[in-house]
Amino acid sequence: MKRTIVLLLSCLLFIGCISLPVSAAEAPEIMPYYNNVMKTSSSFSIDASGTGTVKASYAGFSGVTESVTVTIKIQKKTLGLVWTKVDIGVPNNEIVVNSTNVNDNFIYTVPLDTTGNYRAVITYTATGSGGADDTIEDICTP
Numbered sequence: 678m679k680r681t682i683v684l685l686l687s688c689l690l691f692i693g694c695i696s697l698p699v700s701a702a703e704a705p706e707i708m709p710y711y712n713n714v715m716k717t718s719s720s721f722s723i724d725a726s727g728t729g730t731v732k733a734s735y736a737g738f739s740g741v742t743e744s745v746t747v748t749i750k751i752q753k754k755t756l757g758l759v760w761t762k763v764d765i766g767v768p769n770n771e772i773v774v775n776s777t778n779v780n781d782n783f784i785y786t787v788p789l790d791t792t793g794n795y796r797a798v799i800t801y802t803a804t805g806s807g808g809a810d811d812t813i814e815d816i817c818t819p
Contacts, residue, residue, distance in 0.1 A: 711803065711807075713738065713742050713804060714745065717734070717815065719731075719797070727792075730786050731783075734781065737803065740806075744776065744777045744803075744805075745801055745803045746774070746775050746776075747800070748771055749771065749785060750762055750772075750798045752795065752797075754796075763789065765787050796816055799817065800813070800814045
């Protein structure tokens with residue numbers, strides 16, 4: 678009798694240990710919600726000749742988005758610790774552009790004269806009737 682119970686429990690344990698394949702629906706993409714702009718997209722690349730290219734775009738809400746200010750800074754890592762702004766020949770070493778379009782794209786090229794670790798910091802400030810201003814910062818590395 679004991680052997681039968683032990684054998685039965687062993688079989689149940691064995692069956693319980695077999696993993697069965699399980700599938701689930703793919704989770705939806707999680708996107709932050711902004712008041713005055715739907716989404717932003719930024720990228721930064723450096724080509725073989727040392728030219729940095731920054732691409733920035735946004736998509737606003739029709740009837741809501743009133744204006745978007747895009748600020749672009751190029752930074753270089755110095756001493757392996759600190760990010761400092763690169764002199765790109767414009768006031769405050771920042772490219773600042775205002776747009777009243779609902780959707781817009783910007784492409785800027787910047788000559789980079791030395792090797793090193795660079796990044797672009799792109800800040801979007803969107804105003805409109807959707808609520809408080811949105812401030813979105815993207816940090817892009819090549």
